[in-house]
Amino acid sequence: AQTVTQSQPEMSVQEAETVTLSCTYDTSESDYYLFWYKQPPSRQMILVIRQEAYKQQNATENRFSVNFQKAAKSFSLKISDSQLGDAAMYFCAYRSSVRALVWLNSNYQLIWGAGTKLIIKP
Amino acid sequence: DVKVTQSSRYLVKRTGEKVFLECVQDMDHENMFWYRQDPGLGLRLIYFSYDVKMKEKGDIPEGYSVSREKKERFSLILESASTNQTSMYLCASGATHNIAQSTDTQYFGPGTRLTVL
Numbered sequence: 052a053q054t055v056t057q058s059q060p061e062m063s064v065q066e067a068e069t070v071t072l073s074c075t076y077d078t079s080e081s082d083y084y085l086f087w088y089k090q091p092p093s094r095q096m097i098l099v100i101r102q103e104a105y106k107q108q109n110a111t112e113n114r115f116s117v118n119f120q121k122a123a124k125s126f127s128l129k130i131s132d133s134q135l136g137d138a139a140m141y142f143c144a145y146r147s148s149v150r151a152l153v154w155l156n157s158n159y160q161l162i163w164g165a166g167t168k169l170i171i172k173p
Numbered sequence: 174d175v176k177v178t179q180s181s182r183y184l185v186k187r188t189g190e191k192v193f194l195e196c197v198q199d200m201d202h203e204n205m206f207w208y209r210q211d212p213g214l215g216l217r218l219i220y221f222s223y224d225v226k227m228k229e230k231g232d233i234p235e236g237y238s239v240s241r242e243k244k245e246r247f248s249l250i251l252e253s254a255s256t257n258q259t260s261m262y263l264c265a266s267g268a269t270h271n272i273a274q275s276t277d278t279q280y281f282g283p284g285t286r287l288t289v290l
Contacts, residue, residue: 097281098278161279165213
């Protein structure tokens, strides 16, 4: 079974600086998707960035980028120019590709890490 | 924008009560999910549904049931609430555009913080 590990329960960074959140995963599959979700305090969980395993290029969304190391099974999130609004819980998640699978297979599920609380210091 | 709403933000119930948590999405998504979120454990899937009247157990279905009578609505039921079901409950929905290339994002509701006394 796949697992996702976020080894940093909490991280803090000075406003305007760069921070990297780590995520490792374990899988025997070669085709899958990885996600970073953000959950601000008392607000809804939203998708930050998504990476498809078959793509070598690291995904980027504005100030957010990932360092995807497939061989090492690592998927870290880099936040540049940190802003106060970036303060949140960040969750890493894994999902199998469903290319050849019947829908009912539990591989459709997202497998979640425990989360990292990011604190932004003004 | 996708909107996922949950019936309550905060709920306090007594042990043994039957509890209904409702979730509604407005984007005609096929798939809907119920998670519980506990500190240090991330999100754990309770049940999901891929179509009306269809449901699949997630990782922790014990003590819960679900109902999906309409595509836009997915209900989570605690038949007899217990104190260990005190948690944050998150509903999510997502589309399956193409089963061979599905990369759907899950869209989340605001959550219901349930306290069972």
